[in-house]
Amino acid sequence: MPPKSDDPLRFVTTSTVAVVAGKGGVGKTTVTAVLARAAVRRGLRVIVVELDGKTTLDNLLPDVEILHLSGTTALAEYLGSHGWGRVSSRLARSGVIDVIASASPGLDDLVLLGRVKQLERSGSYDLVVVDGPAAGHSLSMLRSADGLGAIARSGPIRSQADEVTAMLTDPARCQVVLVTLPETTPVNEAVETAYSLEDDIGIHLGPLVVNAVDDGPELDLAAPGLDRTAPDGSPLRRAAEFRNARRRLQRDERERLGTELALPQIVLPAIAGELDAAAIEALAATLDPPADEEGAT
Numbered sequence: 310m311p312p313k314s315d316d317p318l319r320f321v322t323t324s325t326v327a328v329v330a331g332k333g334g335v336g337k338t339t340v341t342a343v344l345a346r347a348a349v350r351r352g353l354r355v356i357v358v359e360l361d362g363k364t365t366l367d368n369l370l371p372d373v374e375i376l377h378l379s380g381t382t383a384l385a386e387y388l389g390s391h392g393w394g395r396v397s398s399r400l401a402r403s404g405v406i407d408v409i410a411s412a413s414p415g416l417d418d419l420v421l422l423g424r425v426k427q428l429e430r431s432g433s434y435d436l437v438v439v440d441g442p443a444a445g446h447s448l449s450m451l452r453s454a455d456g457l458g459a460i461a462r463s464g465p466i467r468s469q470a471d472e473v474t475a476m477l478t479d480p481a482r483c484q485v486v487l488v489t490l491p492e493t494t495p496v497n498e499a500v501e502t503a504y505s506l507e508d509d510i511g512i513h514l515g516p517l518v519v520n521a522v523d524d525g526p527e528l529d530l531a532a533p534g535l536d537r538t539a540p541d542g543s544p545l546r547r548a549a550e551f552r553n554a555r556r557r558l559q560r561d562e563r564e565r566l567g568t569e570l571a572l573p574q575i576v577l578p579a580i581a582g583e584l585d586a587a588a589i590e591a592l593a594a595t596l597d598p599p600a601d602e603e604g605a606t
Contacts (some may be wrong), residue, residue: 317575317596320515321348321436324484325429326476327515328439330447331488332498336520336577339584339592340488341440342369343577344518346593349373353435358425360442369589376428378421386424418453419466422473429482448502451477451485451510480513488518489566491559500569516573519563523579527553 321327321344329341341357348355356374359366366375428437441447454473476482485506489499499517506512528549567574575596580588 317516317573318344318347318351320484320486320573321351321353324480324482324513324515325435326425326437326439326483328441328447328451328483328485329488329518330441330485330502331443331518332495332502333443335488335490335495337443337488338363338365338440339369339589340486340518340520340577341438342366342589343592343596344486345370345373345436345438346589347597348436348438350593350597354433355436355438356428356434358428358437358439360421360440366440369584369586371586378424386420416453416466418450419469419473422450422454422477423469426473426476429476447485448505448509451506451512455510478511478513484513484515486515486518488520491519491522491562491566493562496562496566499566503570503572514572516575517566517570518575518577519566520577521579522563522576523552523556523559524576525556527556 327344329337329344331337331340341359345355345357356376357366357370359375359377360379362377362379364377425437425439428434442450454470454477487499487503487506489495503514503517507514530546530549563574563576577592578595580592582588
């Protein structure tokens with residue numbers, strides 16, 4: 310079985326920045342919210358950085374500090390901090406900054422990471438949780454510092470690239486938390502992304518988060534009551550067979566994931582109903598139970 314930790318959240322104290330990444334649709338934003346909430350439950354000073362322009366996290370984490378960043382706003386801030394303060398906002402409104410970013414691939418990603426680095430270095434937070442883009446963009450974003458550092462031989466861009474690279478490759482400062490579902494295609498992509506992050510970028514990998522797990526024993530195909538067995542083809546039997554097959558598939562994929570990537574797994578159960586702040590709190594509690602519950606297990 311996959312390696313597990315006695316304390317699923319021990320990783321939140323091993324580095325200041327956790328970049329949450331994964332294939333689109335695996336629940337990356339949900340996991341970001343759960344990890345942030347669990348860290349807050351432990352008394353850590355937490356800020357969440359959201360890069361996709363969505364406001365979902367505001368509803369899921371109503372009392373947690375959230376910073377919404379885009380390439381345009383981060384680049385405008387960067388220009389403002391380098392003597393262009395009077396014109397940076399005008400450039401942003403006119404669309405010129407978007408043109409600058411398009412003409413310099415990776416520049417907007419670099420300044421976004423530079424902003425994360427500022428938060429990490431500020432000393433104001435114990436944990437900076439970054440709700441990163443989907444896996445493909447995450448790789449290009451995390452490669453941006455190396456790419457621009459190789460092009461810019463000197464000046465502020467080279468300095469920024471060097472500083473961001475230093476943060477990304479220091480496991481005491483930054484790690485990537487990959488999110489997947491216990492299904493074949495997401496697991497394949499998680500494995501591929503993990504090797505790319507370690508081999509191409511040299512970034513440290515935290516635990517894998519396996520989201521929306523339907524765990525439990527095989528369902529008895531006997532119908533409830535009077536010892537009658539659900540007949541073949543009946544809705545009850547088909548539903549039970551489907552549930553059992555899905556649980557077996559998920560167990561197999563988690564086993565395969567643990568074989569291919571020797572990383573601890575954090576398992577989040579599938580939830581029924583609306584995903585809201587209460588659901589996030591409940592999921593966070595599964596990762597950080599009270600001390601008396603820990604002692605009882």
